[in-house]
Amino acid sequence: MEELYRQLNTKFGLGNSKYLTEIWQILCTDEEAETANVLPGTADDISAKTGTDINDTNRTLLSLFKKGVAFKSTTNGKTKYKLAKNIVQFHDASLLWEGATQEYYDLWKKVMDEDFTGFMKSLPDTVKLPSFxxxxxxxxxxxxxxxxxxxxxxxxxxxxxxxxxxxxxxxxxxxxxxxxxxxxxxxxxxxxxxxxxxxxxxxxxxxxxxxxxxxxxxxxxxxxxxxxxxxxxxxxxxxxxxxxxxxxxxxxxxxxxxxxxxxxxxxxxxxxxxxxxxxxxxxxxxxxxxxxxxxxxxxxxxxxxxxxxxxxxxxxxxxxxxxxxx
The missing domain is CATH 3.30.70.20 (Alpha-Beta Plaits)
Structure with missing residues (x-):
């Protein structure tokens, strides 16, 4: 699972964050983490990627949505799920998860104060991204x-x-x-x-x-x-x-x-x-x-x-x- 967490962390620019890894461990079951790692896609897409029964896939995607990991949009009757677009959106959405504890809040504080701040400081001054x-x-x-x-x-x-x-x-x-x-x-x-x-x-x-x-x-x-x-x-x-x-x-x-x-x-x-x-x-x-x-x-x-x-x-x-x- 460590490699899976590293892959998920990398999607948010923080591949080596031990705190973000701990967040995944608290927030998601192994199955949910594996599903999150193969997003985006419809339930059918995800079911095919993971080899999981479609009913189980739908339950997993709903859980990820409730936890602020996955976001959904519906076009022409088809619902597609995707990961939060960046660490800020993931932070904001998942901190409102009903299962969040003080330990969970503290881990996010460490991610933002140490890991994400360090990442931003490492960007050359010539790099200017769109304002959040x-x-x-x-x-x-x-x-x-x-x-x-x-x-x-x-x-x-x-x-x-x-x-x-x-x-x-x-x-x-x-x-x-x-x-x-x-x-x-x-x-x-x-x-x-x-x-x-x-x-x-x-x-x-x-x-x-x-x-x-x-x-x-x-x-x-x-x-x-x-x-x-x-x-x-x-x-x-x-x-x-x-x-x-x-x-x-x-x-x-x-x-x-x-x-x-x-x-x-x-x-x-x-x-x-x-x-x-x-x-x-x-x-x-x-x-x-x-x-x-x-x-x-x-x-x-x-x-x-x-x-x-x-x-x-x-x-x-x-x-x-x-x-x-x-």
Whole structure:
């Protein structure tokens, strides 16, 4: 089985990870691990590859789906299963497995803090992959006269969705570095359907989702979405637990997170209270008499604008609408 685990680990770029091997041993039976290793395919495909009865194959695939190992899609009446597309998706999905224990959470913490961070640090500076996630600004921090694309506003994403669900934040489940709200990851449309199909989240109304957004903003969390034009997830992230924030800081790879279209600026009305410095998740504000923004580091989340007692902080567009990927 050791070679099988190494092969599975290699699919996620971590062939020699002992912690990921331990995760497989806890998460999957031998049969499930063998099935995962021959994905993708339909149940018939997998049955043929493994020589397993079709009924047993279907049960195994359903279990892998519930555990966050396999993802399914149906086209022309045929359901195909595939592995999580990367270690981040595997992390997020499998941490919501109903059988997860504290030991399991701790193993994922080690995988991300040690193995995946080490892998990212090893990448040459010339390597720049597509950003995993993109920051979107706190809605109330945008000046009313500013034209903002629909997708830049979490509220619009929710209002235009067909279905909404919420799950616990997998990063905070594993890292446990703060007391920020745990039930804070919002899923919409296909994401919501996936969550409810697995039985690992709960269906909520659009009003409940908006209330979660508001509580998240009040807790100093940053809204993030998938870095593409039509995503299915709104994460509400703290800088101490969020794997993307932690990875960006520890590896020095700024491309891991794409900033919003906006940049904070601070006027001379600043009273040097330091509230913006304290709330900034990426240390992009320095206090030099009055607060000043380090433009190269600012992610455009807008938290600084929401805490300024004298409204000295504003957010303005500095990137074109095309900054949002298609």
């Amino acid at each position: 996630m993109r920051v979107i600004p706190v809605h109330e921090s945008i000046e009313p006269q500013t034209t903002v694309l629909t997708y830049e506003q979490c509220a619009k994403i929710i209002e235009e969705s067909d279905s909404v669900a919420v799950v616990k934040c997998p990063c905070r489940l594993s890292q446990r570095n703060c007391n920020a709200p745990l039930e804070a990851c919002i899923q919409v449309n296909r994401g919501a359907e996936y969550t409810l199909d697995r039985g690992h989240g709960r269906k909520i109304t659009k009003q409940e989702a908006l209330e979660i957004l508001k509580r998240s903003e009040e807790a100093g969390l940053v809204h993030m979405v998938e870095n593409r034009s039509r995503g299915n997830v709104i994460c509400n992230c703290c800088s101490c637990c969020c794997e993307m924030f932690r990875l960006m800081k520890s590896s020095g790879k700024k491309w891991i997170l794409a900033p919003s279209r906006f940049l904070a600026s601070i006027s001379e009305e600043c009273t040097s209270c330091g509230a913006c410095v304290e709330v900034c998740p990426v240390n992009a504000i320095a206090m030099n008499g009055i607060a000043s923004v380090k433009a190269d580091d600012c992610m455009g989340c807008g938290l600084c604008a929401t805490v300024c007692p004298v409204s000295a902080v504003t957010l303005g567009p500095v990137r074109p609408e095309g900054h949002i990927p298609v």
